[in-house]
Amino acid sequence: MNENEEAMMADEREAMTAMAYTADDYDVDAHVGAHEALRRLRDGNRIYVAAPDPERDLSPERIQDLFENGQRPFACIITCADSRVVPEHIFMTGLGELFVIRVAGNVVGPVELASAVYACEHLHTRLLLVLGHTHCGAIKAALDGERGYVAAITERISEALGDVRDPYAASVVNARAAVAELEARPELARLAAEEGLEIRCAVYHTHCGVVDFLEGAAG
Numbered sequence: 001m002n003e004n005e006e007a008m009m010a011d012e013r014e015a016m017t018a019m020a021y022t023a024d025d026y027d028v029d030a031h032v033g034a035h036e037a038l039r040r041l042r043d044g045n046r047i048y049v050a051a052p053d054p055e056r057d058l059s060p061e062r063i064q065d066l067f068e069n070g071q072r073p074f075a076c077i078i079t080c081a082d083s084r085v086v087p088e089h090i091f092m093t094g095l096g097e098l099f100v101i102r103v104a105g106n107v108v109g110p111v112e113l114a115s116a117v118y119a120c121e122h123l124h125t126r127l128l129l130v131l132g133h134t135h136c137g138a139i140k141a142a143l144d145g146e147r148g149y150v151a152a153i154t155e156r157i158s159e160a161l162g163d164v165r166d167p168y169a170a171s172v173v174n175a176r177a178a179v180a181e182l183e184a185r186p187e188l189a190r191l192a193a194e195e196g197l198e199i200r201c202a203v204y205h206t207h208c209g210v211v212d213f214l215e216g217a218a219g
């Protein structure tokens with residue numbers, strides 16, 4: 001690469017940076033609202049289910065841009081560690097778009113809570129989505145009464161499930177229990193009441209890739 005090309009690339013990078021992050025992005029009011037965030041997730045999942053090979057921004061320029069300007073993820077997703085449930089793929093997002101917390105069974109304990117509060121308070125993410133999924137091994141383990149080294153997860157899930165035995169219903173109930181944990185956190189409750197934070201849940205269908213966004217108070 002000669003000097004001219006290098007200079008052009010630097011110019012382009014500067015232009016892209018200027019386009020992607022204006023000063024307004026650092027104003028809380030300029031962050032993506034919960035409804036717009038939900039729309040993006042719904043649209044992304046439609047493309048994912050139908051999709052051939054859509055492009056997402058994983059470019060070196062984007063890496064540099066995020067490094068220089070910081071991250072502004074438009075949604076925080078809490079989901080299972082299952083290798084088939086990959087939010088960045090499911091919602092067709094690139095670098096810097098989702099703040100993802102993954103743990104088997106998408107349970108919410110102190111560490112997950114702290115991570116979620118960080119995303120919502122410090123990164124101004126206005127949509128917090130608990131994404132459960134069908135055919136979840138952690139939920140099956142809980143339904144089967146497994147304990148031992150998985151007890152930290154299965155006991156939490158069993159407590160949420162109560163008498164529920166149907167696996168799909170269990171995915172929904174477990175995700176709603178995580179939402180309830182999040183809603184009870186004072187920092188998140190305040191953001192929900194005053195700053196437009198929405199805490200929702202959804203279920204990913206492992207066999208076909210479709211996400212059902214659940215409605216209702218904990219939906």
Ligand SMILES: [Zn+2]
Pocket residue numbers: 080081082104105106133135136137138139
């Ligand atoms: Zn799972």
